[in-house]
Amino acid sequence: MTDGKPGPESLPAMAQRAAEVYAEVAGARFGGPRPTSVAVGWAPGRINLIGEHTDYSEGFVLPAAIDRLVAIAGRAGDEPVASVYSAHHDEWARFRLDGADDAGGAEKPPAWARYVQATWRQLTLAGAAPPIPGFSAAIVGDVPLGAGLSSSAALEVATAMFARALGGADLEPLAVARLCQQAEQAGATVRVGIMDQAAACLGRPQHAILLDCRSLAAEYIAANLPGLAWVVFDTATPHELAASEYNVRRAQCEAAVARLAPALAAATPGRVVATLRDVTMADLATHGALLGETLLRRARHVVTEDERTLRAAEALRRGDGVTFGRLMNASHVSLRDDFAVSCLELDAAVEIAQATRGTLGARMMGGGFGGSIIALVERDELETLATRLAVEYPARTTRQGQLIVCALDGQTGARRALDSA
Ligand code: GLA
Numbered sequence: 327m328t329d330g331k332p333g334p335e336s337l338p339a340m341a342q343r344a345a346e347v348y349a350e351v352a353g354a355r356f357g358g359p360r361p362t363s364v365a366v367g368w369a370p371g372r373i374n375l376i377g378e379h380t381d382y383s384e385g386f387v388l389p390a391a392i393d394r395l396v397a398i399a400g401r402a403g404d405e406p407v408a409s410v411y412s413a414h415h416d417e418w419a420r421f422r423l424d425g426a427d428d429a430g431g432a433e434k435p436p437a438w439a440r441y442v443q444a445t446w447r448q449l450t451l452a453g454a455a456p457p458i459p460g461f462s463a464a465i466v467g468d469v470p471l472g473a474g475l476s477s478s479a480a481l482e483v484a485t486a487m488f489a490r491a492l493g494g495a496d497l498e499p500l501a502v503a504r505l506c507q508q509a510e511q512a513g514a515t516v517r518v519g520i521m522d523q524a525a526a527c528l529g530r531p532q533h534a535i536l537l538d539c540r541s542l543a544a545e546y547i548a549a550n551l552p553g554l555a556w557v558v559f560d561t562a563t564p565h566e567l568a569a570s571e572y573n574v575r576r577a578q579c580e581a582a583v584a585r586l587a588p589a590l591a592a593a594t595p596g597r598v599v600a601t602l603r604d605v606t607m608a609d610l611a612t613h614g615a616l617l618g619e620t621l622l623r624r625a626r627h628v629v630t631e632d633e634r635t636l637r638a639a640e641a642l643r644r645g646d647g648v649t650f651g652r653l654m655n656a657s658h659v660s661l662r663d664d665f666a667v668s669c670l671e672l673d674a675a676v677e678i679a680q681a682t683r684g685t686l687g688a689r690m691m692g693g694g695f696g697g698s699i700i701a702l703v704e705r706d707e708l709e710t711l712a713t714r715l716a717v718e719y720p721a722r723t724t725r726q727g728q729l730i731v732c733a734l735d736g737q738t739g740a741r742r743a744l745d746s747a
Contacts, residue, residue, distance in 0.1 A: 338737050340466060341368045344399035348464035351411045352400070355418065356462065361401060367487025368397035369480045369738045371469035372525035373558060373700055374691050375534050375549065375642075375650075376657050377635035379665055381519025383579050383602040383628045384540035386635040388642075389521055390549055390556070391529020391736035394470075396480040398442075398488045400463025402456070408446065409462040412438050414471065423450070423460050438465075441478050444513035445485040448505040454495035463488065470730070473560040474697025478514065479522035482506035483738060491740035499527040499738075500542050516569045516693075517576050529736025536639045540603055547639060549734055551647045554686065555705050558698045558730045559679065559715055561671040561723070565696030572693050575624065575665065582625040585616045602628040627664035631657060651687025651702050655680060658689035667694030674722040675699045675715065682711045698730075 345364050353360055370391040377387035403409070406424040411417070419439035423446055435443060442465075449455040465484075469477040486494075486502045497505070506523040510516070520539060528535050534549035549556070579602055587599040590609055599605060607629055614622045634653045641649040658676050662668040668676075672690040676699050679688035684707025691700040703711055712729050719727050 337366070337741060338368055338395055338397070338739075340395040340468065341366045341397040341399070341739075341741065344368070344397035344464055344466045347411070347413055347466050348399040348462075351464055352462055355409070355411075364399045364401050365488060365491035365740070365742055366397060366399040367484045367489070367491050367740045368395050369483035369487060369526040370395050370529050370736060371475035371477055371480045372522060372529065373475065373556060373732050374521065374525075375556070375700065376631075376638045376654055376689070377521075378631060378657060378661055378689075378691065379575060379667065379693075380628055380631050380635065381521040381537075381539040382517065382576050384600070385603050385628060385632040386639075387521045387537050387539060388534050388547075388635055388639055389525035389537070390534040390734045391525050391738075392469075392475065393733040393735035394468045394475065395737060396465065396467035396469055396477060396484045398463050398465045398481075398484045400461050400488065402458035402492055403460040403462050405460050407460045408442065409460075410439055410442055411464040413464065413466040414438070438481070440513045441481045441509065442485045444509035445482045445506055446489065447512070448509045449486060449489050449494060452495075452497075452505055454489070454497055454505070456489055456493035458492060461492065470560060470728075472564065472697070473558070473728075473730075474692035475558065475730075476522035476526065476692075478510060479506060479526045482509050483523060483526040487738065487740040491742045493742075500524065503527045514569065516572050518572070527738055529734075529738065531735050533734060533736070534642065536635075540601075545639075547642045549642060551642075551645055551650075551702075553705055554647050555703050555708060556732045556734070557701045557703045557708065557711065558691065558732055559675050559701070559719075560698045560728045560730065561675050561696060561719075562725045562727050563669065563671040563696035563723075565693065567695040568693050568697075571667065571695060575667065578621055578624045579628060582617055582621045585621070586613055586625075589613045589616055603632065605629055607633075623664040623666070627660045630660055630664075634660075647686050647702055651685070654687030654689045654700070654702060661690055661694065665694075669695050671696065671723045671725060671727075672699055675719055675727060678714055678718045678722075679703075679711060682714050683707055684710055
């Protein structure tokens with residue numbers, strides 16, 4: 327992360343844009359002279375190469391930050407309120423920062439603003455918010471919303487960076503990720519794991535992050551395979567079930583552990599089984615009957631996905647895209663059949679991609695029930711895939727999806743006193 331000191335040349339274009347948009351809209355709303363100095367924070371969206379629905383069982387994930395950012399620029403104000411403009415929604419939101427909304431039953435801010443509010447609240451609770459009463463700010467970005475590229479995590483981390491730029495605490499990246507995870511849980515009432523926020527904090531150009539979600543140890547693995555591209559296809563499916571079913575899956579993982587732990591401890595005195603991370607396929611073979619059909623399937627997904635993720639990381643280290651692709655395909659089967667978080671549109675897009683020449687592997691990505699798929703594709707065959715998806719996906723689903731070729735990047739940062747002139 328940059329810490330606010332480097333020169334203007336290292337400011338990403340999106341951060342510059344946020345400063346310009348802020349100067350424009352703040353002038354129109356509040357009047358007064360055009361601000362010459364603003365604070366700005368920014369953070370990227372992410373893809374996840376493999377390791378899905380494993381983070382909250384303290385397993386392994388392999389995300390990578392991408393070249394699409396959310397940036398927020400603004401300055402301190404005298405009242406205990408935030409006035410925030412979203413360029414995407416072309417809308418202002420105003421909310422209190424001192425918690426008075428909760429007491430007064432005031433109208434809730436729009437969903438996008440709640441991520442900013444929730445992040446600020448977590449920073450305040452942690453004693454990491456800047457010593458200012460309030461602020462005004464503008465948000466811009468090019469992380470598509472609802473496509474499973476974690477635009478909300480990018481917004482949360484960008485908000486935390488913005489707070490740092492305004493004089494807030496200079497927290498470690500993983501401390502920022504944890505605060506933002508808590509903000510997401512509060513803002514969206516989904517008990518998410520740490521993957522998205524960690525990726526938004528830890529990303530590096532051209533690298534994926536093998537994150538151990540128990541120890542939070544991160545290993546960077548070069549992920550730009552020669553001749554291959556990471557491609558996302560947004561299925562344009564609203565993921566209505568995502569929040570409720572996500573919480574159900576998480577509870578099922580916990581229920582499986584609650585049933586297995588005593589039996590495994592009885593079989594091996596002293597053995598501690600805290601999460602599905604501690605369970606093996608051999609355990610499921612001997613004690614799976616304790617779980618019943620549904621919980622056994624859920625547990626099997628997590629246990630096998632952890633194994634696949636470690637094998638995929640190994641394949642990536644040696645530049646073996648073919649093996650990586652096969653593991654992606656197997657991940658999709660497991661997410662679809664055992665974890666039951668896919669849907670017709672995700673399956674259709676994955677099947678079309680897998681049947682296309684030059685696609686080494688494809689699977690659904692993220693929480694599921696909509697959002698995107700990810701595929702590993704030969705660059706020379708990108709057009710072939712684009713054409714087939716453009717024709718076959720609408721025919722099978724009556725929806726129009728969108729193909730996004732992702733460049734791996736990892737720009738996260740904060741800048742104080744930017745001259746926006
Ligand atoms: C969402 C959550 C993550 C993770 C994925 C599934 O993106 O925010 O924490 O659980 O789903 O892998």
